[in-house]
Amino acid sequence: MVPQHKPQAKHYVKNSDRIKKAVRRYEAAVKNRDPIGLRAKQRIAERKADEAQRVRALMLLGGMCERCKNNDMRVLQIDHVNGGGYAARKGPTKSPQSAVRDVFKNPLKYQLLCANDNWIKRWERGENKPRLAA
Numbered sequence: 001m002v003p004q005h006k007p008q009a010k011h012y013v014k015n016s017d018r019i020k021k022a023v024r025r026y027e028a029a030v031k032n033r034d035p036i037g038l039r040a041k042q043r044i045a046e047r048k049a050d051e052a053q054r055v056r057a058l059m060l061l062g063g064m065c066e067r068c069k070n071n072d073m074r075v076l077q078i079d080h081v082n083g084g085g086y087a088a089r090k091g092p093t094k095s096p097q098s099a100v101r102d103v104f105k106n107p108l109k110y111q112l113l114c115a116n117d118n119w120i121k122r123w124e125r126g127e128n129k130p131r132l133a134a
């Protein structure tokens, strides 16, 4: 029996043959547009290249948080020493990857902060709107 609180499950059970056919049709159409999954492979390759570039940028900047010396790559963030990271990302190219590229051009403009220290810095500089409004 299908539980009363799951109307979509009830619909699925009733129409499963029709739904499965529609899904197969859709998947065939997608595969037809990109038979060997080229776009997905390209996206994966690009993501790997971006991550490698980010790691090189982190190493160039010392590989650890300026404040607490945390060196966990998963939490390190590239920080504009003088703020303005948001404005810079809003520049002509707008991608986080362009900020990574800029590290190699202007390494002195950047430092590494862990996620916690980056937020603390924003609080100290009043860069974020307080959410704890009284």
Ligand SMILES: [Zn+2]
Residues within 6 Å of the ligand: 065, 066, 067, 068, 069, 070, 113, 114, 115, 116, 117
């Ligand atoms: Zn830190």
